[in-house]
Amino acid sequence: MARRIDQQQVRKVAKLSRLDLTDHELEEFTSQLGAILEYVEKMNKLNTDNVEPLAHCLPVSNVFREDCVKESIGTERALANAPERDESFFKVPKILDDGSGA
Amino acid sequence: MADLKYKVIVGLEIHVQLCTKSKMFCGCAVEFGAEPNSRVCPVCLGMPGVLPVMNKQAFEYAVMVGLALNCRIPMFTKWDRKSYYYPDLPKNYQISQYDLPLSENGYIEIPLESSQTKRIGIIRAHLEEDAGKNLHATGNFSQVDLNRTGTPLLEIVTEPDMNSGAEVRALAVELQRMVRFLGVSEADMQKGHMRFEPNINLIITRGDGEFRTPITEIKNLNSFRALERSVNYEAQRQLDEFIETGIVMEMGNKTTRGWDDEKEVTVLQREKEEAHDYRYFPDPDLVPVELTQQWLDEIKSRLCELPLKKQMRYVQEYCLSDYDAGVLTADRSTADFFDEAVKAGGEPKRLCNLITQTGLKITKEKNCSINDLSVTPQSLADLAKMVEDSIISAGSAATIFEAMVETGKEPDVLAQELNLIQKSDAGELEKIVDTVLMENPQAVEDVTSGGKKEKKAMGFLLGQVMQKTKGQANPKVVSEILAKKLG
Ligand SMILES: [Zn+2]
Numbered sequence: 001m002a003r004r005i006d007q008q009q010v011r012k013v014a015k016l017s018r019l020d021l022t023d024h025e026l027e028e029f030t031s032q033l034g035a036i037l038e039y040v041e042k043m044n045k046l047n048t049d050n051v052e053p054l055a056h057c058l059p060v061s062n063v064f065r066e067d068c069v070k071e072s073i074g075t076e077r078a079l080a081n082a083p084e085r086d087e088s089f090f091k092v093p094k095i096l097d098d099g100s101g102a
Numbered sequence: 103m104a105d106l107k108y109k110v111i112v113g114l115e116i117h118v119q120l121c122t123k124s125k126m127f128c129g130c131a132v133e134f135g136a137e138p139n140s141r142v143c144p145v146c147l148g149m150p151g152v153l154p155v156m157n158k159q160a161f162e163y164a165v166m167v168g169l170a171l172n173c174r175i176p177m178f179t180k181w182d183r184k185s186y187y188y189p190d191l192p193k194n195y196q197i198s199q200y201d202l203p204l205s206e207n208g209y210i211e212i213p214l215e216s217s218q219t220k221r222i223g224i225i226r227a228h229l230e231e232d233a234g235k236n237l238h239a240t241g242n243f244s245q246v247d248l249n250r251t252g253t254p255l256l257e258i259v260t261e262p263d264m265n266s267g268a269e270v271r272a273l274a275v276e277l278q279r280m281v282r283f284l285g286v287s288e289a290d291m292q293k294g295h296m297r298f299e300p301n302i303n304l305i306i307t308r309g310d311g312e313f314r315t316p317i318t319e320i321k322n323l324n325s326f327r328a329l330e331r332s333v334n335y336e337a338q339r340q341l342d343e344f345i346e347t348g349i350v351m352e353m354g355n356k357t358t359r360g361w362d363d364e365k366e367v368t369v370l371q372r373e374k375e376e377a378h379d380y381r382y383f384p385d386p387d388l389v390p391v392e393l394t395q396q397w398l399d400e401i402k403s404r405l406c407e408l409p410l411k412k413q414m415r416y417v418q419e420y421c422l423s424d425y426d427a428g429v430l431t432a433d434r435s436t437a438d439f440f441d442e443a444v445k446a447g448g449e450p451k452r453l454c455n456l457i458t459q460t461g462l463k464i465t466k467e468k469n470c471s472i473n474d475l476s477v478t479p480q481s482l483a484d485l486a487k488m489v490e491d492s493i494i495s496a497g498s499a500a501t502i503f504e505a506m507v508e509t510g511k512e513p514d515v516l517a518q519e520l521n522l523i524q525k526s527d528a529g530e531l532e533k534i535v536d537t538v539l540m541e542n543p544q545a546v547e548d549v550t551s552g553g554k555k556e557k558k559a560m561g562f563l564l565g566q567v568m569q570k571t572k573g574q575a576n577p578k579v580v581s582e583i584l585a586k587k588l589g
């Protein structure tokens with residue numbers, strides 16, 4: 001059977017996830033992920049012609065909160081775990097491109 | 103090159119911040135200018151093990167905009183994760199909507215010059231959370247403030263239906279007016295409540311065929327001026343580039359550019375390959391939203407007459423100029439005030455003049471809304487009626503309006519107090535007219551003998567009466583008396 005995933009793809013996914021893998025890990029994860037994909041592949045044998053796509057695994061919808069302000073935890077506690085801070089800010093390595101995603 | 107023609111094609115992505123009190127998935131306050139990182143909690147900080155819960159108000163606001171944009175509102179919508187590694191997004195993903203947005207396939211009418219409108223298609227509008235703010239401190243680091251993280255944003259994507267910087271600007275301005283009318287966003291540009299990303303290219307026709315230039319996207323524009331100018335600049339730049347290189351659009355040659363506000367140029371932004379591999383997948387922490395017809399109807403009932411429609415109605419029904427109608431519908435409180443005053447019996451054109459020439463001058467000075475002036479629409483309608491009935495002059499009406507703002511008194515009371523009631527009592531005016539006629543025999547002569555000087559002399563006599571009554575005589579009545587006495 002053809003391999004479900006190769007090292008090249010695992011390297012790409014790791015890079016996208018900002019993971020730095022050793023050669024050994026790369027090999028290990030490639031075979032583990034391959035096994036998972038092979039297992040999931042069994043699903044493709046099922047006939048799903050009349051099955052609605054599932055958006056969520058729970059049969060629940062419409063869980064809301066009212067638009068009420070609750071107290072935040074405050075700057076000191078927010079920054080307590082930060083590796084580095086600069087006054088009231090998180091301090092991070094210089095961000096080069098300016099194209100924030102949102 | 104003489105036969106070269108081109109058409110600019112622009113589609114727009116707009117982010118609008120909704121004016122909820124709390125964030126989209128947690129109870130932290132949405133507050134501009136708070137101390138950095140003071141409006142955060144484990145949910146918006148992206149701590150492990152926390153559970154986001156959707157803000158109902160944000161969802162309903164978003165649906166209102168979808169409806170106002172004439173979109174189809176699906177009864178089922180869900181949340182997806184968009185992978186993104188950036189310090190201003192601590193979860194490493196943004197909660198957004200991918201394949202089942204809450205609204206799609208709509209349109210917006212935008213006003214063009216000379217009362218024309220143009221319909222621009224809306225592909226979709228969906229909800230997502232905002233990221234925090236990166237500040238670029240000096241030195242080799244950046245500062246991150248996460249107060250904005252998790253603020254509800256509506257992303258609106260238009261069809262590439264616009265063909266100039268002016269049209270793009272018109273859409274942006276119309277959208278701002280619309281969301282303000284709906285009361286779902288303050289749409290304050292200074293606070294970054296609206297951000298724009300136009301996608302631009304050209305269709306060029308030349309003797310040897312038709313060509314499309316590569317698409318560029320300009321990121322993060324936050325003023326109407328920058329939006330319009332960057333689109334115009336980019337169109338010219340693409341034209342120049344095409345003439346020089348002949349490069350045309352193909353898969354994968356879309357680029358991203360930034361706008362340099364000072365130099366007024368767009369600048370190529372280098373992005374890492376793979377940067378846009380967002381790997382969307384359904385967010386397992388958030389359950390879908392299912393609308394019912396009843397709920398949708400209830401949200402629909404909160405819509406109001408939209409500004410452009412109102413503006414056009416004012417022009418058609420009340421014969422106001424397009425400009426005046428635009429001023430009245432620039433914000434909801436002014437338009438509502440005007441509508442109420444018309445309902446209370448004021449003559450529309452007269453009310454329009456009072457509001458646009460006096461009312462808005464005062465609100466601008468006081469930096470407040472017309473509702474804050476302690477003048478009710480009914481009182482303003484009464485004032486307008488006094489002018490219509492010739493009880494006061496149009497000039498006095500402005501004076502009385504100003505006094506109403508200062509004192510909170512009713513217009514008839516102020517007209518008395520300020521001695522601005524026009525004298526229409528024929529008996530009293532007749533005496534004054536007699537005096538004027540006695541004092542000006544030459545003018546009387548000119549009128550009675552007829553000829554060239556008659557009209558001018560008549561005007562002179564009328565002016566003398568107005569002067570003697572300090573402008574309080576009703577000119578119509580005075581003219582009648584003069585005509586009678588000299589006729
Ligand atoms: Zn929070």
